[in-house]
Amino acid sequence: MNIDTFTLNNGVELPGLGFGVFQTAPEETVAAVQEALRVGYRHIDTAAAYGNEREVGEAIRRSGLDRSDVFVETKIWISDYGLDQTLHGFDKSAAKLGLDQIDLLILHQPLTTAFERTIGAYQALERLLADGKVRAIGVSNFLPEDLDRLLDATSVVPAVNQIEIHPYFRQTELLAKNAEHGILSQAWSPIGGITFYPGYGKGPSTLENPAIADVAAAHEKSPAQVMLRWHLQQGRSAIPKSVTPARIAENFDVFDFELTDAELAAIDSLDQKVRRGPEPASMTLESAGFPVPEA
Known part of the structure; x- marks a missing residue:
C-alpha cells in the first residue's frame, strides 16, 4: 500500500495520515496506539496537555517496530x-515518550496575551532543532497574524x-x-468531530451531510474516509482519532x-466559515494554564 507522505520544508518526510490521541484516556491509549500501528499508521500525534505521552511511548515499544519507522509528534503546552x-518541556515529553529524539515538536497554541513567551518557546524549539533533539518544529492554532509576529522574531519557518480544518x-x-x-497545513478534527462535540457543536454533523454522503456512496466508502481523502488530495496532513478498532482501520483505508x-x-x-473549536486568542494562562507534570 502506498501511504501518502509529505516532505516538510526542511526535507523531513512526514506520513500524511497520523493517528491522534486527544482525549484518549491513558488506560486506553496503549491499546489504541498499538492497534493503529498494527493497521499501518506510522505517525502518532500526542501532546503534553493530553496526559498520555507515556502510554504512546509504551505502545511504540510494544509494537516491535523500529524507532525509525514511527513518526512521533507532540506539543508543548502554554504553561x-x-x-x-520550553527546553524543560521537551525534557519532560522526551522522558515520558522514552525517546532521545522527537520527530516533530510544536507549540500547542499561540499565547497571544503574552506573545514574548511564545517567541521564547519557539526559540527553544529552534535550539532543540539545531542540537538534533528534534527533527522538525512547528506550531498549532496559529492564525495569519500570529504567524506574522512569529516569523518577524525568529529564524526557522x-x-x-x-489547525481546525x-x-x-x-x-x-x-x-x-x-x-x-511553505508550512504544511495539518488538520485536527479532520472529519469534523468538533462539529458535534459537546460544548462546541453547532448544527448538523459533517458525517450526516448529504453531499458528502453522495460522494461516499459513489466510491463505496464512508463519509469519514471521503473527508480524509479530501485532505490528503489537497496537500494536507490529517490526524483522525478513535479508540474503536474497526474505526481505526476504516480511517486508515483511504489510499485506494x-x-x-x-x-x-x-x-x-460546504465551508460555513464558522469555527467550532475555541478561538486561539482565548487560550490564556489564566483560562487554560495548568502545570504539566514532571516525567
Missing part, C-alpha cells in the same frame, strides 16, 4: 512557554501548522498563508481511491 521552560471550516486564508511560507476535481469542489463548497 511551559518561555525559552528555559515552522514546518507544520496544525474540516468541510464546515476550511480556513481558506490561513491555508493560503501556510502555503505562502481518488476524488474527482468536481467532488473536491463540492466538499469545498
